[in-house]
Amino acid sequence: MSLPPPDTPRSSGSASSPLSASPGVPDSPPVPGSPSWSPVLHSATPLAGRVAIVTGAGQGLGAAEASALAAAGTHVVVNDLAGPALDAVVEQIRATGGSVVACPGDVADWPTGEALIKTAVETFGGLDVLVNNAGVLRDRMIFSMSEQEWDTVVRVHLRGHFVTSRFATAWWRDRSKETGGPVYARIINTASEAFLLGSAGQPNYAAAKGGIVSLTLATARGCLKHGVRVNAICPRARTAMTGELMGPAPDGLDPLSPDRVTPLVVHLAGPAGALITGEIFVVHGDVVALMGPPTVRAVFHAAAGHWTDLELDAALSTVFTSDPPRPGFVCEETIPLAESTFGESPSP
Numbered sequence: 001m002s003l004p005p006p007d008t009p010r011s012s013g014s015a016s017s018p019l020s021a022s023p024g025v026p027d028s029p030p031v032p033g034s035p036s037w038s039p040v041l042h043s044a045t046p047l048a049g050r051v052a053i054v055t056g057a058g059q060g061l062g063a064a065e066a067s068a069l070a071a072a073g074t075h076v077v078v079n080d081l082a083g084p085a086l087d088a089v090v091e092q093i094r095a096t097g098g099s100v101v102a103c104p105g106d107v108a109d110w111p112t113g114e115a116l117i118k119t120a121v122e123t124f125g126g127l128d129v130l131v132n133n134a135g136v137l138r139d140r141m142i143f144s145m146s147e148q149e150w151d152t153v154v155r156v157h158l159r160g161h162f163v164t165s166r167f168a169t170a171w172w173r174d175r176s177k178e179t180g181g182p183v184y185a186r187i188i189n190t191a192s193e194a195f196l197l198g199s200a201g202q203p204n205y206a207a208a209k210g211g212i213v214s215l216t217l218a219t220a221r222g223c224l225k226h227g228v229r230v231n232a233i234c235p236r237a238r239t240a241m242t243g244e245l246m247g248p249a250p251d252g253l254d255p256l257s258p259d260r261v262t263p264l265v266v267h268l269a270g271p272a273g274a275l276i277t278g279e280i281f282v283v284h285g286d287v288v289a290l291m292g293p294p295t296v297r298a299v300f301h302a303a304a305g306h307w308t309d310l311e312l313d314a315a316l317s318t319v320f321t322s323d324p325p326r327p328g329f330v331c332e333e334t335i336p337l338a339e340s341t342f343g344e345s346p347s348p
């Protein structure tokens with residue numbers, strides 16, 4: 001397969017080899033030039049002709065991200081568990097002239113990751129953007145959590161991010177080796193402020209999201225020279241996942257609409273994303289906050305080269321004065337960025 005240089009969008013889909021092995025891939029997905037394609041709407045954006053995968057795109061943030069990328073002229077492979085929700089997203093994107101195919105499946109399954117990349121390459125001629133978004137909740141305090149509640153959440157979020165990233169980065173690395181230079185490649189992962197806060201009722205979710213942040217950093221470092229840019233967003237949006245917590249949408253414009261999150265995703269997917277990697281953003285409403293890295297808070301040295309308990313007490317008791325103690329490695333600064341969302345207040 002001949003490949004465009006990193007700054008050259010794919011000019012059209014190569015629908016000549018539809019994947020018989022991938023469920024849900026139609027014989028003739030809309031591509032530029034097909035009757036359902038609107039070149040006037042799509043051809044002017046910097047993402048026109050690129051190819052993106054969005055996981056968990058059957059509803060909520062993933063559906064909004066897939067629609068926004070399609071509206072920007074990107075060919076989109078949408079993934080979710082097979083069902084009418086995913087079919088409806090495909091229909092909706094096609095109805096507005098977007099180029100989309102479905103590749104259903106459990107995102108944490110190895111074959112699904114493989115099928116997603118294969119679908120992008122064989123249907124549209126390549127892969128430029130991976131949006132890892134699929135997720136579930138099984139909220140429970142740590143002392144009540146079942147084995148299955150832990151495994152399900154860590155599997156879908158953390159393993160689900162890994163599996164797709166594994167196949168996407170392998171494909172990009174091969175292209176980079178072929179061309180002898182960096183390729184155009186973006187991964188946008190989905191973390192959560194739960195990892196910053198250490199949400200007490202979500203130890204599985206907070207741990208998985210913290211893992212996704214670390215995976216983001218490791219992937220960004222590991223694939224930098226091949227051109228891959230990897231960032232994570234911590235969104236807030238009123239969706240099926242958060243509707244109960246956030247309550248009904250207000251009349252008029254909803255500051256917590258998933259559509260408020262999509263501009264950053266499209267931006268990171270676009271050319272400007274070339275200079276952004278290994279970063280964590282909080283995004284909702286009119287807010288985009290760039291998180292700083294953890295800092296070294298205090299350093300102590302043992303006088304004789306190794307610590308005695310007395311010496312440790314003397315050193316650490318200068319810092320830990322609060323009784324009861326407060327969880328120290330917690331970031332609550334993002335909570336008041338919006339006037340109201342989760343109704344959370346900093347923990348006592």
Ligand SMILES: NC(=O)c1ccc[n+]([C@@H]2O[C@H](COP(=O)([O-])OP(=O)(O)OC[C@H]3O[C@@H](n4cnc5c(N)ncnc54)[C@H](O)[C@@H]3O)[C@@H](O)[C@H]2O)c1
Nearest residue numbers: 056058059060061080106107134135192235236237239241
């Ligand atoms: N909504 C928020 O305020 C918020 C806040 C922080 C993080 N997030 C994260 O954003 C992402 C999207 O959340 P949302 O609010 O749109 O939730 P949602 O429940 O509306 O959508 C999640 C989608 O993921 C799909 N999914 C679940 N398991 C899957 C699997 N194994 N394989 C493929 N698809 C699967 C679901 O079917 C669903 O369509 C999640 O990763 C979530 O943790 C959301």
